[in-house]
Amino acid sequence: MKKTALMFSLLMIASMILSACGGAAGGNTIPVGGIGELTGDIPAVGASFKNAAEMAVQEVNDAGGLEVGGKKYKIEFFIEDNAGKADQSASAAQKLITQQNVVAIIGPNASRYAIPASEIAESSKVVLITPWSTNPKTTLDANTNQPKKYVFRACFIDPFQGRVVAKFALDNLKATKAAVLYDVASDYNKGIAEFFKQTYEENGGQVVAFETYTTGDKDFTAQLTKIKEAQPEVIFLPNYYSEVPLQIQQAHRLGITAPFLGSDSWGSGELLSLCGSDCEGYYFSTHYAPDNATPVAKKFIDAYKAKYGSTPDDVAALTYDAFGLLWQSLQTAGKVDRQAVRDALAQIPKYEGVTGTMSFKEGSGDPIKSAVILQIKGGKFVFFANAAP
Amino acid sequence: MIYILQQSLNALQLGSIYALIALGYTMVYGILTMINFAHGDLFMVGAFFCFIGATYLKLPFVPTLLFSMLGVGLLGVVIERLAYRPLRQAPRVSAVITALGVGIFLESVVLVIYPYPQHIPTLIPNVTWNVGGITVSSLQVIIVLLSIALLVMLDFIVRRTMVGMAMRAISWDRTVVPLMGVPVNLVISATFFIGTSLGAAAGTMYALAFPVIDPYMGILIGWKAFICAVVGGIGNIRGAMIGGFILGIVEIMVAAYLPSTYRDFIAFTLLLVLLVFRPYGILGKPRPQKV
Numbered sequence A: 001m002k003k004t005a006l007m008f009s010l011l012m013i014a015s016m017i018l019s020a021c022g023g024a025a026g027g028n029t030i031p032v033g034g035i036g037e038l039t040g041d042i043p044a045v046g047a048s049f050k051n052a053a054e055m056a057v058q059e060v061n062d063a064g065g066l067e068v069g070g071k072k073y074k075i076e077f078f079i080e081d082n083a084g085k086a087d088q089s090a091s092a093a094q095k096l097i098t099q100q101n102v103v104a105i106i107g108p109n110a111s112r113y114a115i116p117a118s119e120i121a122e123s124s125k126v127v128l129i130t131p132w133s134t135n136p137k138t139t140l141d142a143n144t145n146q147p148k149k150y151v152f153r154a155c156f157i158d159p160f161q162g163r164v165v166a167k168f169a170l171d172n173l174k175a176t177k178a179a180v181l182y183d184v185a186s187d188y189n190k191g192i193a194e195f196f197k198q199t200y201e202e203n204g205g206q207v208v209a210f211e212t213y214t215t216g217d218k219d220f221t222a223q224l225t226k227i228k229e230a231q232p233e234v235i236f237l238p239n240y241y242s243e244v245p246l247q248i249q250q251a252h253r254l255g256i257t258a259p260f261l262g263s264d265s266w267g268s269g270e271l272l273s274l275c276g277s278d279c280e281g282y283y284f285s286t287h288y289a290p291d292n293a294t295p296v297a298k299k300f301i302d303a304y305k306a307k308y309g310s311t312p313d314d315v316a317a318l319t320y321d322a323f324g325l326l327w328q329s330l331q332t333a334g335k336v337d338r339q340a341v342r343d344a345l346a347q348i349p350k351y352e353g354v355t356g357t358m359s360f361k362e363g364s365g366d367p368i369k370s371a372v373i374l375q376i377k378g379g380k381f382v383f384f385a386n387a388a389p
Numbered sequence B: 001m002i003y004i005l006q007q008s009l010n011a012l013q014l015g016s017i018y019a020l021i022a023l024g025y026t027m028v029y030g031i032l033t034m035i036n037f038a039h040g041d042l043f044m045v046g047a048f049f050c051f052i053g054a055t056y057l058k059l060p061f062v063p064t065l066l067f068s069m070l071g072v073g074l075l076g077v078v079i080e081r082l083a084y085r086p087l088r089q090a091p092r093v094s095a096v097i098t099a100l101g102v103g104i105f106l107e108s109v110v111l112v113i114y115p116y117p118q119h120i121p122t123l124i125p126n127v128t129w130n131v132g133g134i135t136v137s138s139l140q141v142i143i144v145l146l147s148i149a150l151l152v153m154l155d156f157i158v159r160r161t162m163v164g165m166a167m168r169a170i171s172w173d174r175t176v177v178p179l180m181g182v183p184v185n186l187v188i189s190a191t192f193f194i195g196t197s198l199g200a201a202a203g204t205m206y207a208l209a210f211p212v213i214d215p216y217m218g219i220l221i222g223w224k225a226f227i228c229a230v231v232g233g234i235g236n237i238r239g240a241m242i243g244g245f246i247l248g249i250v251e252i253m254v255a256a257y258l259p260s261t262y263r264d265f266i267a268f269t270l271l272l273v274l275l276v277f278r279p280y281g282i283l284g285k286p287r288p289q290k291v
Helices: A002-022 A043-062 A086-098 A111-124 A158-171 A187-202 A221-230 A244-253 A269-279 A295-308 A314-333 A338-345 B002-032 B039-055 B061-087 B092-113 B138-160 B162-172 B184-209 B217-232 B237-257 B260-277
Strands: A029-036 A066-068 A071-081 A104-106 A127-130 A151-153 A177-183 A206-213 A234-237 A260-262 A283-286 A351-353 A356-358 A371-377 A380-387 B128-131 B134-137
Touching (some): A029 A314, A043 A295, A086 A111, A127 A338, A158 A380, A187 A206, A206 B260, A221 A244, A221 B237, A244 A260, A295 A314, A314 A338, A314 A351, B002 B162, B002 B184, B002 B217, B039 B061, B039 B092, B039 B217, B061 B092, B061 B184, B134 B138, B138 B162, B138 B184, B237 B260
Parallel strands (some): A029 A071, A177 A206
Antiparallel strands (some): A283 A371, A371 A380, B128 B134
16 A cells, blocks of 8 residues: 555656656747636636637637747647635746746736736746736835836736826816725735825825725725715725725715725726626726727727627736737747747837737836726716826 | 714624624534534525525515525534534544535535625615714614524523523533433534524625625634634623624724724734633633543
């Protein structure tokens, strides 16, 4: 009995070593990794990510492959689930890099998962493009505060988004007293709340309540009662789509009538079904507006609709763009090589994406691009305004 | 003044839900000296039964509540029969591990059926009244009144009925009582039924108050309710109620007057301090180990 167990574990180890050495690089395929929130607390994000990723890969493969340096390569796509956990994001990145030998990783999406995965990618010198992580820390080294060399994103960052929403509250809504309620345990929510506060106060606004909670809370009545006491003219909720409906419904039950503002985490179709009529009329900043699409975006939206039967949300659009950025940098690099792809990506002069035109400059993994403000109207997301960088 | 009254109302709502869940822990412990760690997940299943009743069966509020209580109550009985009864003579740690396993099983089953957070439709029309500056919602009133009614009913069952007397007798001595002709298995099943259906009632009301539900919603709440049961004195029914309301009040008041980030930290520090001075909980009595 013992001997069999020993033999078995030896076999296991041997096969692990073999598969690690073998890898998928070389040959006629390019291995690309993906990490998504397929289960856990924001599975709608993972589902959009998976849909758009598979579509992007299939488009290339259906066209006979991606032409890199005069040779056509098929894309081999490996998707890993991080289960909505930071540690599993890191181990998924590790697995993709060492076992599947991927050229680059797309994902994870939420900042709290993208940051741990990006640490692994950076230290292994493998390009990681996160579609949706807007926290500045994702592309910055935690120790030196210098930009990471191998980590990029397809979206704008929170300081920009915080600024856009703060300006919108002041200029468009003419609100000078704001309250904020945010998840203090999540990098994304915390970052954006702080940048909102900073910009709002620099521009003459007053943040009368700055309240927090932690991930998983469902009862916000204490904080909302406190916010009600402070009598804000607008309330900013930079929180995920699964929590926002609870917060707004509880606020309405407490008799709060001030309008609510949100950030790109609101942009999931799930928000509309969870919120019902409670979110009607409120605004949030995000990456693109399906109803105000450019020709490139329109082509993507139509293809996505035909394939999955729903309008792609911002995660899907950004995921598609992240793959687009990778294809373009592979082609510019002219060879399937991790370092060459990184160098090409770092200086993309112009990429015409679904979520607008973006460009990269050496020394930062953050693209230069603009944002839009959407309004929830008649149970739909409707384009309201553009916000340039 | 109005502010503190408003916050007290919030505390009462949260506390009554904690109290209802804490009862499930304390009843099972009282009778089996076993901690049913799957109870938080049974609470979650209660919320999902409420979702099924309200969304698919289109039931109004009261039938939904009864549907959830009955369904989860029976589930509790089945779990006891299949998972816990075979281990009744086994070391206590086996039962605890089994309970954790049952909890993970319930989470996973619900996750397979409903991978996305689900939205509960409005069963109770949302009416808010302004009582001297305090905003009171119809939902708050129903949750608080219904919880108190259930607590009073339970207290009556345990203290004034034959089943209740049998429960108390078994928790007093599990070896001798069967010799007196008390059907132990039946009484234990009844205890599980009552305990888990109270958890389901809490789950239903929680789902109505916070209408976004997911398969992991029971974990943290379950821990908190377990702590309420311990603080009140585990095994003691009135203690669990008191513990639930104490945690509700502390949590809301900390968030009301201090940065809300400190809420769990201060709430649990206070509970720890309390346990230092009363290690058996507020109403608990030391149980000498019989040799």
